[in-house]
Amino acid sequence: MEIRVEDQDEDGAPIELAEPETLSDRLLEMAGATVLSLYRRPALATAISTGVGWGIRYEQLWRRALGGRRRRPHINWHEGGRGPALVLINGFTGSGIGWPTVWVSELEKHFRVIRVDNRGTGWSRRAPMPFTISDMADDIADVLTACGLETATVFGQSMGGMIAQEFAMRHPHRVDRLVLCATIPPVPAFTANPHGVSLAAGIAFPSGRDIRRPTKQQLTDFLDALHKFTAAGYEPPDNRLEEFAAQNLVRGTSRYGAFCQGRAINAWRDPSRLRHIYTPTVIVQGAADRVVVPANGHSLAELIPGAEYVEVPGVGHLIPWEATQVLTDLLMKDREHPTTSNPHQPKENDHG
Structure with missing residues (x-):
């Protein structure tokens, strides 16, 4: 599958991208476009x-x-x-505290919710670095074991979706269901967006210092970065984005931690392995995602046998914040009507 660099959705309509506002934004955009141009050829991207x-x-x-x-x-x-185990894995530089409180509170009425601090974030900042996506997938297995759990539903947002995919491949018998949200397949199957590089850099906290009482300006700057991740014109119904900004500032991710996560993302490869995921899988994609364009969700649906694809109109990259109820309903539907097997999974006596 050839890697693509896109600024259009599947219907050919342009995805509205915010223009870089500062010199550093422009430089990051240029650097991102240069790097991603090297990924246009699958063989070179794999190398x-x-x-x-x-x-x-x-x-x-x-x-x-x-x-x-x-x-x-x-x-x-x-x-x-309390209830069936549900693991939440956050995205680039995001920790286990960086989720909408209202959403987590609702989920905890029905699930035993486990929110992992990925390496380099939250209270896992002392974990060994550098690391790979595989290392972080094995961390999830270790957390489940420490919690006395054999299996769980695994939800991954953005980079967390990459970790979730790897976890399902490395520990297939420990996943009840897989929910992949606003994420991509491995190199070279993903559809790249140069604009996403500068956006991701905008939320990478530069120093790693913890700011327990962020100033108004610090919150405003981080909020400005977060709004670029949402659909154009999105207006939150409450203070959930302010809360998200404060969560990220209270326990910041260092530059080196963000750098190590970026390396792990770039080293993650071989989409052919996804054909071995037979866990019931749902792929959730925002139709107006300016970071991970919808073509990535379509690719995942093609690569993972029997995967269900759900595209949410008018929603950007921050689906747990922008479409909280959609995700709650989806997870509750799976809880009330669990899918115990994938019809595409080979039978035990199938040697073909």
Whole structure:
């Protein structure tokens, strides 16, 4: 599957993109376009991704050699509620506290909700770095084990959706259902958007300092960045975006943590592996997503056997904030009418 760089939706209508507003925004946009132009050719994209992956592994070995014995990853999580287990995995630089409180409270009435701090974020900032998407997928398995759980429904937002896919491939018997939200398939199958690079850089907290009482200006600056992730013209019904901004500032992700997550994303490759996901899967995509264009959701639906595709009109990248009820209804539908098997899964005696 050839990688594409798009600024149009599936019907050919242009996706409304905000123009870069500062010199740094423009430079990031240019850098993003330059890098992503290298990914236009699948063979070159795979080679770059492979090189990034080898670089991560080499640095891991080097750090272990200098540091003596291998340090066990320290991964933090937050949990609450009762019922079937539901794991929430956040996106780039997002931690386990960075979810809409109103949504988490509703989910905890029906599920045992486990919100993981990905490596480099929240209270997992001391976890070993660098790392890969596979490492973070194995972290989810470790968290489930620590919680005394064999299986869970796994929900992944953006980068968290990549981790969720990898988790389903590496630990297939530990996933009840898979919900992939505003995310992409591995290199080279994703559809790139140069504008997304500058947007992602805008939310990467630059210093990693914790600001327990953000100033009005700090909140305003972060809010401006967050609004670029939502559909054009989106007006939240309450203070959920202000809350999200404060959550990110209270426990910031360092530049190096964000850099390591970026490396992990770029090293994640081989979409052919997705054909081995037989977990019941739902792909949720915002039709007006300015970061992950809808073509990515369509690609995932083609790559994962039997996956259901749900596109939400008028919604951007922050689906848990912009379309909270849609996700709640979807998760509750799965809880009340669980799908126990995928009709596309091979039978035990099927050797073909």
